Amino acid sequence: MVEFLSFRDGDAAQEPAVTVEAFTGQSNSTAVRIEAGEDARELLPHLDRLSLVEVNFPAFGDGRGYSAARILREAGYAGELRAVGDVLVDQIVAMRRCGFDSFHPAKPLDDEAVERALTRYADVYQKSVDGRAPIWAKRHPENIDG
Amino acid sequence: MYRYDSYDQSMVDARVEEFRDQVQRRLTGALTEDQFKPLRLMNGLYLQLHAYMLRIAIPYGTLSARQMRKLGEIAQKYDRGYGHFTTRQNLQYNWIKLADAPDILAELATIEMHAIQTSGNCIRNISSDQYAGVSADEVADPRPWAELLRQWSSFHPEFTYLPRKFKIAVIASDEDRAAMRLHDIGLKLVERHGAIGAEVYAGGGMGRTPMVAPLIRDFVPEDEIISYLEACLRVYNRYGRRDNKYKARIKILVHELGVEEYQRQVEEEFAHMRTLGLNPPVEELDRIRAFFAPPAYESDLTQDIDRSDPAFALWVDRQVATHKAAGYAIVNISLKPLSGIPGDASAEQIELVASLAEQYSLDEIRVTHAQNLVLPHVKKADLYAIWQKLDEAGLAEANLDLITDIIACPGLDYCALANARSIPLAQKIAQRFADAERQAELGELKLKISGCINACGHHHAGHIGILGVDRKGVENFQLLLGGSGADDASLGQITGPGFSEDGVIDAIEKVTDIYLAQREGDERFLDTYRRIGMKPFKEAIYG
Numbered sequence: 001m002v003e004f005l006s007f008r009d010g011d012a013a014q015e016p017a018v019t020v021e022a023f024t025g026q027s028n029s030t031a032v033r034i035e036a037g038e039d040a041r042e043l044l045p046h047l048d049r050l051s052l053v054e055v056n057f058p059a060f061g062d063g064r065g066y067s068a069a070r071i072l073r074e075a076g077y078a079g080e081l082r083a084v085g086d087v088l089v090d091q092i093v094a095m096r097r098c099g100f101d102s103f104h105p106a107k108p109l110d111d112e113a114v115e116r117a118l119t120r121y122a123d124v125y126q127k128s129v130d131g132r133a134p135i136w137a138k139r140h141p142e143n144i145d146g
Numbered sequence: 147m148y149r150y151d152s153y154d155q156s157m158v159d160a161r162v163e164e165f166r167d168q169v170q171r172r173l174t175g176a177l178t179e180d181q182f183k184p185l186r187l188m189n190g191l192y193l194q195l196h197a198y199m200l201r202i203a204i205p206y207g208t209l210s211a212r213q214m215r216k217l218g219e220i221a222q223k224y225d226r227g228y229g230h231f232t233t234r235q236n237l238q239y240n241w242i243k244l245a246d247a248p249d250i251l252a253e254l255a256t257i258e259m260h261a262i263q264t265s266g267n268c269i270r271n272i273s274s275d276q277y278a279g280v281s282a283d284e285v286a287d288p289r290p291w292a293e294l295l296r297q298w299s300s301f302h303p304e305f306t307y308l309p310r311k312f313k314i315a316v317i318a319s320d321e322d323r324a325a326m327r328l329h330d331i332g333l334k335l336v337e338r339h340g341a342i343g344a345e346v347y348a349g350g351g352m353g354r355t356p357m358v359a360p361l362i363r364d365f366v367p368e369d370e371i372i373s374y375l376e377a378c379l380r381v382y383n384r385y386g387r388r389d390n391k392y393k394a395r396i397k398i399l400v401h402e403l404g405v406e407e408y409q410r411q412v413e414e415e416f417a418h419m420r421t422l423g424l425n426p427p428v429e430e431l432d433r434i435r436a437f438f439a440p441p442a443y444e445s446d447l448t449q450d451i452d453r454s455d456p457a458f459a460l461w462v463d464r465q466v467a468t469h470k471a472a473g474y475a476i477v478n479i480s481l482k483p484l485s486g487i488p489g490d491a492s493a494e495q496i497e498l499v500a501s502l503a504e505q506y507s508l509d510e511i512r513v514t515h516a517q518n519l520v521l522p523h524v525k526k527a528d529l530y531a532i533w534q535k536l537d538e539a540g541l542a543e544a545n546l547d548l549i550t551d552i553i554a555c556p557g558l559d560y561c562a563l564a565n566a567r568s569i570p571l572a573q574k575i576a577q578r579f580a581d582a583e584r585q586a587e588l589g590e591l592k593l594k595i596s597g598c599i600n601a602c603g604h605h606h607a608g609h610i611g612i613l614g615v616d617r618k619g620v621e622n623f624q625l626l627l628g629g630s631g632a633d634d635a636s637l638g639q640i641t642g643p644g645f646s647e648d649g650v651i652d653a654i655e656k657v658t659d660i661y662l663a664q665r666e667g668d669e670r671f672l673d674t675y676r677r678i679g680m681k682p683f684k685e686a687i688y689g
Contacts, residue, residue: 036388061184061267063307067383070304074422090185097303116167121160123153125297127424128304135153135297136426139433 001108005092006080007101013052013080033084040068047077055100057085066098073099073129089113093121099129147210147510148293148437150258157300158255161262165189166248173245188306190264191247195562198242200250201264206274206292206316207235207513211504214511216257218496224250229496231481231489233553233604234313235273235513236264240560262300267308269299269379273315275323276512279438280522282470284318285337290435291344291371292316294426298372305379309386310394312379313351316344325515325631327359328352328607330396331378336365343367348378348408349400350635352601357397358635360405362412368431373424377415381408440471441508441523447473448527458533460582464544466529469522477507477521477532478514480543480551484576487569488554489517498539506532515604515631516553516592518546549591549658550576553604557597557614558621564597566614566621571595571647578651579658588658591671592630607631609672610657611638612650623650627657627683628675639680642688656686 006012017033024042031052034040043050053072055065069081080102083095087105092114095103103109127134150158165185172182186192190201202217209217217237221229224246225239232238242250254260263270272292279287295314299305305312315326318335326332332347343365350359366374385403387393400408449472453459467476479499481489491499499519503511506528512520524532536542545551552575555561557568572595579585594608598615605611611626622644629638645653658671660683665674675683 039384061307062388063267063305063309064384064388066304066307067380074418091307094301094303094306120164121301122156124303125157125300126302127422134426136430138153139151140427140429 002111002114003104003108005103005105005109005114007096008080012082012102015052017052017054034065034068036062036064038068040071041075043072043077044075047072047075047079050077051079052082053077053079054082054084054104057083057087057091060086060088060091062086066094069095069098069100070129089117092117097124097126097128097130097132147208148205148289148434154297155255155258158258158260158262161189161260162248162251162255165251169244169248184266186247188263188266188268189247189251190261191242191244192265193562194240194560195558196560197240198244198247199560200239200242200247200261201232202237202239202254202259202261203264203271204236204259204513205296206272206278206289207276207515208274208278208289209511209513210257211500211509211511213257213259214496214500214503216253216259218493218500220250220253221496222493228490228492230487230556231491231513231517231519233515233517233555233602234271235276235515236271237513238556240556265311266306267310267312268306269302269308269312269314272296272299273313273324273329273515275317275319276514276520277323277467277476277522278318278512279440280469280471280474280476281319281321282468283321284335286318286335286342287435287438288316288318288333288335289438290431291333291335291368293434293437294372294431295375298375304376305383308379308383309388310391310396312382312396314375320633322631322633322635323514325604325607325635326350327635328356328604328631329359331375332359333371338365341367344371346374346378348412349397349405351395351397352604352606353395354392354599354601355395355398356601356606356637357401358637359397360400362400362405362409369425369428370420372426373419373422374412374416376424377412377419380415380419381411385411443471443474443523444525445472447525449473451526451529455530457537458530461533461542461544462529464546464548469524471523473526475524475526475529477524477529478546479519479521479536479541480545481518481541482545482551482576483540483543484550484580485573486540488552488572491519495539495541498535498541502532502535516547516551518551544582545585547590547592548585549579549588549593549610550585551592552576553592553594553608555596555598555603557595557603561597561602563600564614565599565616566597566623568595568597568603568614571612571614571623571650574647575651575654578655587662589670591658593654594629604631605629606637607635608638609670609675610654613640615644617644621647623647625650625653625657625687627680628672630672634672641680641684653687657683660686 596603626638
């Protein structure tokens, strides 16, 4: 079983994350935690000083964190993006696709199940922020830049 | 018809294996029912009153003969010999064993079908016009767009845990045969300056708070439709209500924000989304379009139909619609026999329709949201032979859009959510109005029954709608008048206090009597209701 999962090179950020309100106030913190329902775009002016953003999933069915993650990556955030809370093995693939690169689930995950989930689907239908070429791009390589 | 390439096939095959693994873990006890539930629901498997129900996606309601045949075989092998066609153009099996579900999905994968996202709070099967590609009034075949959206919405990383389920319809005609404006998002293809794009409607739906979707954009070019939908969905995913599942559909968000504010937020997000390269190149839509190119129709076919058999002539007048190609016709097959279950078909009937499609309809079948079937490409010269075969199989009812062409949800006979039985009521109404002349006299009259407030039977959109409720442990039926799911979309109004099962049938009879007494000229029931209002009907019912 695994309690913390990272897809980043190097050590995970250790600094405790502060609330969005505290962070956008005047804290010098480099780590922030977004709760479901908070606007990830409030962080956009401060991305260059952030090294960790935690996104909390209060329940696996609450999908707001997927949008929060993608918004940060679309804006160019390159630091650690960590999913915390009710994170289940069946959500890992979608979370990876939305830009999460570390996971701290409330309940440990089965490593083998994670491995199976991550390798099960060879391709994806949509362009997202994970850099994977969608199926439509593979079908029309001549029309896709880069 | 669209055909999978190796990419599409591998996605579906991977899903089968994933689900087999999940079911195995459930059967061995490694997963509890609570843990398993969200997983099976993402694959259309519901635990109903008596057994598991498996919902199979029929993308935009189009099937080949081979696919149809397999659906019949599965009904025979794994169910009790029948299947149920639904208001979302899908098929449900009602008596499935959990251990068989992975094998069923594996069989479906061999014919390029699946149950992906037929339940759960995600983007559901895309629905469309059953006459797509064969009606003269469309600006383009909407199905290539629907297929593009099927692929885009499958396993979407951001939009798989939405506040609530999300239904999209695509049409391309002024006449709306798909209840487009009663979807979370409805797209209507239109032509502007020689280019095809979509009018976008958002925030329609039925359920306990029915709403007709307002227009939110009058034109989205075809090469930007994905980024525009991503914008619509992102605003919904972020701000749709999650505190109350009955207020979680997008219609509530659009209503609470107001149309203009929702539009403004979508436009802002769209301005951002269109910079991200999310849209497939037009070549991808062209690739899909090639699968839907019109078939090679024969020319110089006879336009004449021999109407010497009166029963056949009656059926032709009711069930056959105009095809865009000369010498061809569109055949509607009623799944509403007077004593049957709306939308049900036996394995033998499914097999018959498959072979008729093979022999007479260029291999194609459609499913309608009114729970009927369509053979879209039939030569007029073949109509009589088809009718004879349908008649032998109990499929030649001539009641399209008449009072006995009832939409009904499965109701309390199957469904764990229902408060009342829909099916026996539908059968009793059909019996009461069985007389063919009487039905013809009443003309177009769309009657829709839901066994609970979730409105799967589209009662809000019925010219006459019936809602089953539970009143102190007794089934009670409310009557609604004046709804429509067509291009003149409107929501029905409740007449007043509810009725017993027999009482509601008597009330319908009084309502139809008022219509016959008051109608002017060619008015349909709905037109008369709209002209004279609720009052005379109410007086007749309760007076």
